[in-house]
Amino acid sequence: MPWRSIELRVDRDSVAMGDDVQPHAGVMSVPRGTLLSAALERSSPEIRSRGWSWVAVVDREVTAVWSVDHGVRMLVPDRELTRGPVDIHFRYFVQIDPAWLFDRLSTGATANRRELEAEYAPIAREKYRAELRRREREIDARLLSAECIEAIRHYGADVTLHADVACDFTHAGETWAVRRADTMLQVFRGSGGPIASIRPHALGEAWLVGMLGASVRRASGLPELPAADRLPGLEFTQAGGRWMSRGATVVQVDSEHAADVAGLVFGRSIAEIRTLLEG
Structure with a gap:
C-alpha cells in the first residue's frame, strides 16, 4: 500500500556534453523503514565507471559519497526512512579518487567541486604519471612507430x-x-x-x-x-x-x-x- 512506501525523487548531474540531452530526474519508491544508505545505493547513477565520484545530496544535505569502487559511504549517521518524499541529487565530482574525496569530506572539507579538484590535481597528475610508467614497463606496444x-x-x-x-x-x-x-x-x-x-x-x-x-x-x-x-x-x-x-x-x-x-x-x-x- 502507498502508505507503506517512501517516494524518492532522484536526479543527477550530467557528465559530459550530450549527456544532458535527456533529463535524468525520476521517481522511485522504497519500503518505509529502508535505510537511507540502501536507498542511495538503489537510486545511484546508472553510469558505472570505476574511479568516478558522486556526492549524494539528500534534502539539500551533503550525505554520502558514492562510487562503483566503494558503493555508498555515509557522511552522516545512517537512518531509516519514515516519511517522504525524499529528494536525492547526485553531484558529479569527476575523476577525483572516491576514497580521497570521502576522507576529505568526512574530515570537514566543503563539498566544493572546483576547490577539491584543484587540491586533488597534483595527486591525480602523479597517479597518472605512475600509471604511464607502469604501462611503459609492462606493455610492449608503443604509441609512436x-x-x-x-x-x-x-x-x-x-x-x-x-x-x-x-x-x-x-x-x-x-x-x-x-x-x-x-x-x-x-x-x-x-x-x-x-x-x-x-x-x-x-x-x-x-x-x-x-x-x-x-x-x-x-x-x-x-x-x-x-x-x-x-x-x-x-x-x-x-x-x-x-x-x-x-x-x-x-x-x-x-x-x-x-x-x-x-x-x-x-x-x-x-x-x-x-x-x-x-x-
Missing part, C-alpha cells in the same frame, strides 16, 4: 616516456606530450590544451616530424618549410583561433604554421618528409 621516434630524435627530441597510449619528449627547451584520444592523436606543447588533434594516426606522426624538422630549419637560418608542391586532398577553414580540415581526414591545429606543416606532410611518408626538409 619506431620510424617516427627515430625521426624526432634526429631533429633533437629527448624522449622521456613512451608507452602504448602516451609519448613525452623535450625539444629546444620545451616539453611535448603526445596522447591517444580514441581515434585521434593529440599533441600538447608546454601547458594548456592540445595544439593539434589529428586522424589518421600516421598523419599525426608525419605532422610531428614536420613540426620538429621545421623548428630545426628555422634555428639553422633556413625557411621553416621548403618549397614543395602540396598534394591535393587537405583543405582548411579557420575559426576562433583554430585551423580545421574538411573531409574524411581530421586535422585541428592552433596556428597557421601548424596547418602549413600539415599541408606539406599530407600524403607523404616520414622518409619523404625528411628528404624534403633536409634537401
Whole structure:
C-alpha cells in the first residue's frame, strides 16, 4: 500500500556534453523503514565507471559519497526512512579518487567541486604519471612507430616516456606530450590544451616530424618549410583561433604554421618528409 512506501525523487548531474540531452530526474519508491544508505545505493547513477565520484545530496544535505569502487559511504549517521518524499541529487565530482574525496569530506572539507579538484590535481597528475610508467614497463606496444621516434630524435627530441597510449619528449627547451584520444592523436606543447588533434594516426606522426624538422630549419637560418608542391586532398577553414580540415581526414591545429606543416606532410611518408626538409 502507498502508505507503506517512501517516494524518492532522484536526479543527477550530467557528465559530459550530450549527456544532458535527456533529463535524468525520476521517481522511485522504497519500503518505509529502508535505510537511507540502501536507498542511495538503489537510486545511484546508472553510469558505472570505476574511479568516478558522486556526492549524494539528500534534502539539500551533503550525505554520502558514492562510487562503483566503494558503493555508498555515509557522511552522516545512517537512518531509516519514515516519511517522504525524499529528494536525492547526485553531484558529479569527476575523476577525483572516491576514497580521497570521502576522507576529505568526512574530515570537514566543503563539498566544493572546483576547490577539491584543484587540491586533488597534483595527486591525480602523479597517479597518472605512475600509471604511464607502469604501462611503459609492462606493455610492449608503443604509441609512436619506431620510424617516427627515430625521426624526432634526429631533429633533437629527448624522449622521456613512451608507452602504448602516451609519448613525452623535450625539444629546444620545451616539453611535448603526445596522447591517444580514441581515434585521434593529440599533441600538447608546454601547458594548456592540445595544439593539434589529428586522424589518421600516421598523419599525426608525419605532422610531428614536420613540426620538429621545421623548428630545426628555422634555428639553422633556413625557411621553416621548403618549397614543395602540396598534394591535393587537405583543405582548411579557420575559426576562433583554430585551423580545421574538411573531409574524411581530421586535422585541428592552433596556428597557421601548424596547418602549413600539415599541408606539406599530407600524403607523404616520414622518409619523404625528411628528404624534403633536409634537401
